[in-house]
Amino acid sequence: MVEFPTLQFLQVLSEEEQNALAATPAHPAGLYALYASCVAGNLVEQLWNFAWPSAIALLHPSLLPVAVIGFFTKLVIIGGGPLIGKLMDHFPRVPSYICLNIVQAAAQLLSASMIIYAHSVPHSSTSSMLLRPWFIVLVLAGAVERLFGVATGVAMERDWVVLLAGINRPIALAKANAVLSRIDLLCEIAGASLFGVLLSKFDPVTCLKFAAGLMLCSLPIVVVLTWLTNKLSTGVLDRTKTSQTCCRTATGESLPEDDNIVDIGLEAIKHGWKEYIQQPVLPASLAYVLLYFNVVLTPGSLMTAFLTQRGLNPSIIGAFSGVCAFMGVAATFISANLVRQFGILKAGAVGLIFQASLLTLAVGVYWSGCLTQQSPLLFFLSLIVLSRLGHMSYDVVGAQILQTAIPSSKANIIGTTEVAVASLAESVMLGVAIVGNDTSQFGFLAMLSLLSVVGAAWMFCRWLLNPTDKQRSLFSFDPHF
Incomplete structure (x- = not known):
């Protein structure tokens, strides 16, 4: 007579154990490295968000230059957001995030250089200022900086933190989201306060040079912490994204290699709105x-x-x-x-x-x-x-x-x-x-x-x-x- 092994009952977690598991991040060490990376990146970003309008406002009492930059930036985000989001979904997380940070830092440095140049030349009327080459470059650089800043924020808040905290651990994910928002708000307060104090003691050019130096110092720190985040989370960020490969769209279609950038952009915008709806x-x-x-x-x-x-x-x-x-x-x-x-x-x-x-x-x-x-x-x-x-x-x-x-x-x-x-x-x-x-x-x-x-x-x-x-x-x- 053949004897079958006794079936073992699966142990069911108690409510307390389920709550403890839900509150424990999947990769706590990687999550802490992510927090450190966000502090280094957000502090510079929030300082610059306060610095550039303050420095531009000192060139002329009118709000028109600041309004023009802000309005054009929103137009670029509306049109370019879906395109850059689609590209991010088709490339590995860590390299694409590092590239986004490098481009954002370069745009910040270019913007700072243009404003420093503007402070070194005689002031002009607001209407003629809008037509100056340095202002046009500033508008373009500012739009690129914000677009790539938005992209890095989306990558962190909608993708990375989910993998590190665990999508099936709601309390841990809620705490991680809270910490990220807390970091952003505290950096906003610290960045605005720091540049405000500097501006009250030094001339605008000196303050802008300090901001540019801070950008150069923070970039390698962010890159190292990004690499460390992936290392401490046992390479979870290297995993292939679900339902896609690096060279195909979410619907299984190849990326349009032969189309021009306009066609690719329009297709990305249409695809982004379709997925959003x-x-x-x-x-x-x-x-x-x-x-x-x-x-x-x-x-x-x-x-x-x-x-x-x-x-x-x-x-x-x-x-x-x-x-x-x-x-x-x-x-x-x-x-x-x-x-x-x-x-x-x-x-x-x-x-x-x-x-x-x-x-x-x-x-x-x-x-x-x-x-x-x-x-x-x-x-x-x-x-x-x-x-x-x-x-x-x-x-x-x-x-x-x-x-x-x-x-x-x-x-x-x-x-x-x-x-x-x-x-x-x-x-x-x-x-x-x-x-x-x-x-x-x-x-x-x-x-x-x-x-x-x-x-x-x-x-x-x-x-x-x-x-x-x-x-x-x-x-x-x-x-x-």
């Missing part, structure tokens, strides 16, 4: 895009101009921007707890509803007509400050939703296309603000901003209440869903 979590992404229509009820240039017209003390205006940034840092701590308590999807709804509720109160305070007094104005600003908790919470959680649902083979092209759509939304609202540029129209702009945030919350919650089978399958690990 077909993604399984499109409502979550559109909710993120809708938040970019809110260009008024944020600590941006329009709010600064409005508060200045109201005669508010400049120190209070500066404190408002600083506290909003620190609220963003606080939100990165809160988002991980929200994911643990409510799950990924419900945590996103909580953040959006919280932001929409507080901004509704803020707009109500504005329309009450009592902002002529300082106390109601400060209460109005406090509501906006608190709303940043909801905004940044969804920023972190929303990124994790897309990380979970989008395969690595399409992460870059969908991520860069999303940035392009968000840039389009922001440019549309800036166009409306240009038309209604009088402070008496601020209430109308505030109402449009509020409607965009409320629309984002409504769209996300409606999607959450009517899940599809695909959605249930993607988020089956979420115990709260």
Whole structure:
């Protein structure tokens, strides 16, 4: 008589063990190296984001040069985002990321050189400045710098961190996303503060030379840390992306080698928009895009101009921007707890509803007509400050939703296309603000901003209440869903 071996029962993890596993990154050492790389890269990037408009503004009191550079940059991101995302999806991660950083640093150095040259020649009127060769080069270099900066950010936030933290470890991924957002916000505060202090003590040319030196020093550090990230994660970044090879598209078609760059670019844009629209979590992404229509009820240039017209003390205006940034840092701590308590999807709804509720109160305070007094104005600003908790919470959680649902083979092209759509939304609202540029129209702009945030919350919650089978399958690990 033949005896069969006794079947062993598979051990089922307890709830505590499942939570511990969900909170443990797949490659913790590689994740720490990634954080260090982000600190080195983001500090220089955020310093430069503050440095170039400050240095340009010192050349002429008009805001037109800065506006022209910003607007053209958004156009390049809208058109070039899908193209560079497609290229990133067809090349190995580490070499392509290093190339992106090298090009971005070169564009920053070229921009710094052009501004230094501009400060060394006699000042001209704003209209003639726009036609100068150095300004044209600055516009082009600035657009390339932002485009490649966006690409490196998408690679880190939508692809690399998912592999290092683990797509099936939601708490660890939420914590990693929170740390990346925290690094970005802290670097923004540090970079702006550092260049601001330097600018108050030294002339602009000296400050720009310091910024250029910092760019040259940080680039090799970022390259080494990038290599170290892959080494400490046992080469997980070298793995082939799912459903693709390095020379074929996601649909299995060969890349068009014989077509000109225009045809390739148009095909990439069309492919990027197609993939973006077909993604399984499109409502979550559109909710993120809708938040970019809110260009008024944020600590941006329009709010600064409005508060200045109201005669508010400049120190209070500066404190408002600083506290909003620190609220963003606080939100990165809160988002991980929200994911643990409510799950990924419900945590996103909580953040959006919280932001929409507080901004509704803020707009109500504005329309009450009592902002002529300082106390109601400060209460109005406090509501906006608190709303940043909801905004940044969804920023972190929303990124994790897309990380979970989008395969690595399409992460870059969908991520860069999303940035392009968000840039389009922001440019549309800036166009409306240009038309209604009088402070008496601020209430109308505030109402449009509020409607965009409320629309984002409504769209996300409606999607959450009517899940599809695909959605249930993607988020089956979420115990709260």
